[in-house]
Each structure stands twice: as structure tokens, then as C-alpha cells.
Amino acid sequence: MELFEKISEKYENKRIKRDCKALMKKCSAKSSRDMNTLVELIDLMYIYQDFEMAVELYHIIEKVEFTGNYTIYDEILYAKWTIVRIYRETNQTEKYEQLLNSVMEYENEALYDNRKAGLKLYDEHIRNARDLKAKQSMIGWMLVKYKIMIKCFENPKFPIDKIQLDKEIVEMEMKLKNIL
Known part of the structure; x- marks a missing residue:
């Protein structure tokens, strides 16, 4: 405590x-x-x-x-x-x-495609919350996406463009710092 x-x-x-x-x-x-x-x-x-x-x-x-x-x-x-x-x-x-x-x-490689689809879905949730001016909900979805992006980036077997994903992680950090 x-x-x-x-x-x-x-x-x-x-x-x-x-x-x-x-x-x-x-x-x-x-x-x-x-x-x-x-x-x-x-x-x-x-x-x-x-x-x-x-x-x-x-x-x-x-x-x-x-x-x-x-x-x-x-x-x-x-x-x-x-x-x-x-x-x-x-x-x-x-x-x-x-x-x-x-x-x-x-980790289960069979779920990697679902996780990629989930990342796109979180963008939609973030956009919807922003459009509804639901700031706390938007921040919540941003934080969920953020932790999943970190998981995807750090998993050496996850099939994704790591350079692009790292860029997105840094952008999300900046957005979160500005919004919080």
C-alpha cells in the first residue's frame, strides 16, 4: 500500500x-x-x-x-x-x-490472426468513443490496445511488421500522455 x-x-x-x-x-x-x-x-x-x-x-x-x-x-x-x-x-x-x-x-500461434483483427477492432472502438465524446471510454480502449500492441511487439514469433508496430506504440504513448 x-x-x-x-x-x-x-x-x-x-x-x-x-x-x-x-x-x-x-x-x-x-x-x-x-x-x-x-x-x-x-x-x-x-x-x-x-x-x-x-x-x-x-x-x-x-x-x-x-x-x-x-x-x-x-x-x-x-x-x-x-x-x-x-x-x-x-x-x-x-x-x-x-x-x-x-x-x-x-502464447498460442493459432490465435495470432485473431489478435491482429482485434487490433483493428480496437481502433474502431477508440474512434466510436471519440465521436461520442466519451473521453474515459476512449482512454480505456486506447490503454487496452496499447498493452496488446506491446504484447504483439515483444513476442518474437508474432507475425507483424515490428518497425511499424513500434512506431504505432510510440504514437499511442504520445496520444495517451496528451490526453491523460
Whole structure:
């Protein structure tokens, strides 16, 4: 809980403060809402280049094992992909390779086409929310797409133009920073 207070004090961003406040009240690895909020906070720390805080947040769920609830564990896997990216970008090769091997166990190549289609579908959701002037919904869809783009980029087997995808990730980060 102390970590959430520390982050809340460090950032003026309302969404970060909201997430920290919710997690200070309750942060259970058995709650899909809590895991979604925690993973969003990890992603926000990554967007703001606060890798140290992102990794500290990840340590909260690092040892959580799959118990049959995909809704919860998918969120944990998204967090792991963000940390894979941080380890790669900060040249922590051993940690990178270890975590990458861990998350690759959950990848299913048969679902790659669906994931590509999903990325396009998220664009439609973002556009619709923007057109409806539903800012919070738009941000939510942007964050969902963002974490999936990171997962697709960091998966060495995912068949996509990595240069173009990395460009899209950077653009999404800039958009999110401006909107948040």
C-alpha cells in the first residue's frame, strides 16, 4: 500500500491518482478489477518512463500462479509483457530472457490472426468513443490496445511488421500522455 501512496504523491495525473486510491483500498490477486487497475498503473508508469515503479508494481503479482481464472491471469500476463519490454529496453538480458520464456509458454500461434483483427477492432472502438465524446471510454480502449500492441511487439514469433508496430506504440504513448 505504501508503494501506491508513493506513486500518488509523485504524479499529478488524475488517472494515476484514481488507480492508486483504488489499490490502496484493495489490491487482491483474486479480483479481476484489481488486477486490471494494477496492470493499467504498470502501463502508465511505463508510458511515463518510470521503469523502476513499473517493476516494483509488477513484483506485487510476479509470483501469482494461474488458478483457472483467465480474466485475472490475462491481466497478469499483460503486465509481464510490459516488464519484458522494460527489461529489453534497459538491457537486463538475463531477466528479459527468463521472463520472455515464461510468457511465451502461454502464447498460442493459432490465435495470432485473431489478435491482429482485434487490433483493428480496437481502433474502431477508440474512434466510436471519440465521436461520442466519451473521453474515459476512449482512454480505456486506447490503454487496452496499447498493452496488446506491446504484447504483439515483444513476442518474437508474432507475425507483424515490428518497425511499424513500434512506431504505432510510440504514437499511442504520445496520444495517451496528451490526453491523460
